[in-house]
Amino acid sequence: MRKMPLWRIMIRKKLLNLLSKRKGSVLLFVENSKAPFDNNLAEQDLRMTKLQQKVSGTFQSETGAQNFAIALRFVNLLKK
Numbered sequence: 387m388r389k390m391p392l393w394r395i396m397i398r399k400k401l402l403n404l405l406s407k408r409k410g411s412v413l414l415f416v417e418n419s420k421a422p423f424d425n426n427l428a429e430q431d432l433r434m435t436k437l438q439q440k441v442s443g444t445f446q447s448e449t450g451a452q453n454f455a456i457a458l459r460f461v462n463l464l465k466k
Contacts, residue, residue, distance in 0.1 A: 430462075431458075431462060434458055435454070435455070435458065438454060
């Protein structure tokens with residue numbers, strides 16, 4: 387039987403440590419059916435704003451950024 391490399395052992399220990407620290411939230415979706423399995427909704431809400439920044443470089447003004455955020459919230463509300 388081959389011996390496991392040290393780096394793989396360390397990764398497993400770190401993962402187990404992380405999971406034990408966050409025990410309450412790791413399987414929250416099993417206990418609470420309304421809890422989302424992932425955070426895709428949060429990521430999707432940010433994606434359009436980040437895309438707008440990449441395309442235009444930045445927003446031209448604070449008002450323009452606020453108007454974009456309001457319009458984006460309205461579109462996201464309609465989708466949900």
